[in-house]
Amino acid sequence: MSVAIELAYLIASILFVLGMKMMNKTKSARKGNRLSALGMFIAIVATLLQIDAISMVEILACIVVGSAIGLYYANKVEMTKMPEMVAIFNGFGGLASFSVALSDYFLRTEVNMESIELVTVISIIVSVFIGGLTFTGSLVAYLKLNGNISGSPITFKGQHPINLILFLGFLTAAFFTVLDQTDPMLIIILIVIALVLGILTVIPIGGADMPVVISLLNSYSGMAACATGFILNNNVLIVAGSLVGASGIILTQIMCKAMNRSLVNVLLGGFGQTVNEAQADGPSITVKEIGVEETAMLFDGVSSVIVVPGYGMAVAQAQHVIRELMEQCEKRKIDFKFAIHPVAGRMPGHMNVLLAEANISYDKLIEMESINDEFPNTDLVLIVGANDVVNPAARNNPQSPIYGMPILNADKARTVIVCKRSMGKGYAGVENELFGYPNCLMLFGDAKQTITKVVSEMKEM
Amino acid sequence: MSSEALIILIYILVLASFLGFELIAKVPPTLHTPLMSGSNAISGITIVGALLACNEMGYTTISKWLGMVALVLATINVVGGYTVTDRMLKMFKKK
Numbered sequence: 001m002s003v004a005i006e007l008a009y010l011i012a013s014i015l016f017v018l019g020m021k022m023m024n025k026t027k028s029a030r031k032g033n034r035l036s037a038l039g040m041f042i043a044i045v046a047t048l049l050q051i052d053a054i055s056m057v058e059i060l061a062c063i064v065v066g067s068a069i070g071l072y073y074a075n076k077v078e079m080t081k082m083p084e085m086v087a088i089f090n091g092f093g094g095l096a097s098f099s100v101a102l103s104d105y106f107l108r109t110e111v112n113m114e115s116i117e118l119v120t121v122i123s124i125i126v127s128v129f130i131g132g133l134t135f136t137g138s139l140v141a142y143l144k145l146n147g148n149i150s151g152s153p154i155t156f157k158g159q160h161p162i163n164l165i166l167f168l169g170f171l172t173a174a175f176f177t178v179l180d181q182t183d184p185m186l187i188i189i190l191i192v193i194a195l196v197l198g199i200l201t202v203i204p205i206g207g208a209d210m211p212v213v214i215s216l217l218n219s220y221s222g223m224a225a226c227a228t229g230f231i232l233n234n235n236v237l238i239v240a241g242s243l244v245g246a247s248g249i250i251l252t253q254i255m256c257k258a259m260n261r262s263l264v265n266v267l268l269g270g271f272g273q274t275v276n277e278a279q280a281d282g283p284s285i286t287v288k289e290i291g292v293e294e295t296a297m298l299f300d301g302v303s304s305v306i307v308v309p310g311y312g313m314a315v316a317q318a319q320h321v322i323r324e325l326m327e328q329c330e331k332r333k334i335d336f337k338f339a340i341h342p343v344a345g346r347m348p349g350h351m352n353v354l355l356a357e358a359n360i361s362y363d364k365l366i367e368m369e370s371i372n373d374e375f376p377n378t379d380l381v382l383i384v385g386a387n388d389v390v391n392p393a394a395r396n397n398p399q400s401p402i403y404g405m406p407i408l409n410a411d412k413a414r415t416v417i418v419c420k421r422s423m424g425k426g427y428a429g430v431e432n433e434l435f436g437y438p439n440c441l442m443l444f445g446d447a448k449q450t451i452t453k454v455v456s457e458m459k460e461m
Numbered sequence: 462m463s464s465e466a467l468i469i470l471i472y473i474l475v476l477a478s479f480l481g482f483e484l485i486a487k488v489p490p491t492l493h494t495p496l497m498s499g500s501n502a503i504s505g506i507t508i509v510g511a512l513l514a515c516n517e518m519g520y521t522t523i524s525k526w527l528g529m530v531a532l533v534l535a536t537i538n539v540v541g542g543y544t545v546t547d548r549m550l551k552m553f554k555k556k
Binding site for chain 1: 543
């Protein structure tokens with residue numbers, strides 16, 4: 001490989017690092033993303049220079065097809081559907097690395113009839129494992145998020161022993177592949193186990209744990225690229241792959257910490273199922289209802305408001321009407337902010353993107369640690385489609401499954417209005433004692449419709 | 462691959478991972494979604510491997526076909542990932 005091409009890969013790696021660094025600030029983030037894209041472009045051009053002219057036709061055809069699909073999807077996707085898009089794209093990345101690894105394996109064993117070095121064989125096996133697992137795992141995550149299969153945990157007896165046996169089977173087949181590289185049967189066994197494990201490891205994980213799963217699969221897609229870099233002895237794949245791998249791991253940690261759960265606990269799945277019966281006998285909560293007109297009057301008379309958005313806001317598509325509510329409040333010189341819990345939504349930062357799309361300035365979106373002390377001095381908190389992240393049981397009920405999880409102290413505000421479809425429970429399957437608090441009022445109905453009515457009432461005032 | 466070459470690759474892996482940890486730990490939660498879709502696009506770097514895998518004459522080998530599948534998928538990842546990230550970041554405004 002010529003020095004010029006190696007240098008081009010180096011420049012690409014530098015641009016990836018700089019691009020990620022610029023993601024640290026909202027102001028520079030867009031430029032950072034473009035620098036990173038430029039790096040990718042340089043890496044692609046440098047690679048194309050090594051390609052024989054005869055293969056160029058089909059290569060360009062593949063690139064055109066891939067670009068068309070990518071552009072179409074990226075421009076069409078709704079912001080509420082971002083978790084689905086990231087999930088399926090993680091899967092594509094995993095499958096791509098998986099295919100490259102297998103392509104290289106068959107090239108060496110069946111076309112060139114050469115023996116493969118130990119390091120390369122191991123890298124191929126690792127890439128097939130991570131890539132395959134990422135592909136089917138992401139597919140299941142996508143189907144769960146998209147509602148094609150149930151978002152609740154799917155568990156069955158002997159689930160974990162089966163996974164363990166499959167994994168040991170994989171290790172055994174991997175061992176024999178190292179001994180006899182040319183046996184295609186062994187490779188097929190490896191492929192099948194990797195794909196099946198991807199499905200089995202994600203199905204027991206519930207919908208609201210998806211932020212963790214997507215972050216982890218994101219990390220895996222980077223690691224798969226990294227393993228492919230070891231197969232091809234290519235530095236830029238290793239650099240870019242490990243950057244993504246590290247990024248996914250950090251996000252995974254942040255999400256787990258925000259739920260006060262260990263990664264193992266999330267991955268074993270089935271959360272929120274066993275606690276239902278224990279909680280069912282507890283004293284039922286008496287709630288106070290509030291109507292649209294009274295809500296509008298309340299808003300009219302306060303001086304500070306904090307909105308706590310949750311996944312329910314995304315489902316109801318209520319973010320735009322909440323901006324109208326904000327405009328009405330700002331007209332009245334009411335201080336208006338948003339409190340964002342790290343795991344609100346179905347992926348890290350999901351609420352921020354939805355609110356940004358609704359044209360809400362990002363300096364109004366406040367993180368949990370910064371805003372928690374402000375609740376006691378706030379007149380009115382409006383909770384839209386959030387539940388577990390404001391449940392005081394996390395602070396004061398050691399029996400609760402969510403005990404210890406950091407929450408937004410919305411209950412400490414003078415008045416709390418909860419906009420909710422019904423009295424249904426949150427993801428954790430626990431009653432929210434906040435709803436029975438004396439300062440809490442329930443505004444039942446579809447978030448978008450009810451808040452629209454509140455806004456029109458306020459306009460007439 | 463000589464053991465020296467392997468050691469260098471492992472060096473790159475370890476140092477790049479540490480760099481990644483340092484860089485990402487500073488990203489504010491507001492930008493976590495674009496960060497994910499952006500890093501998703503970067504993991505499309507496997508496109509380099511896909512291109513090399515396609516660089517083979519004839520259509521008869523399974524290697525070539527796998528390379529082409531990988532190329533389409535990696536291109537979707539790269540083009541779609543960067544485009545949607547740009548689309549999102551464009552919306553983040555301060556008034």
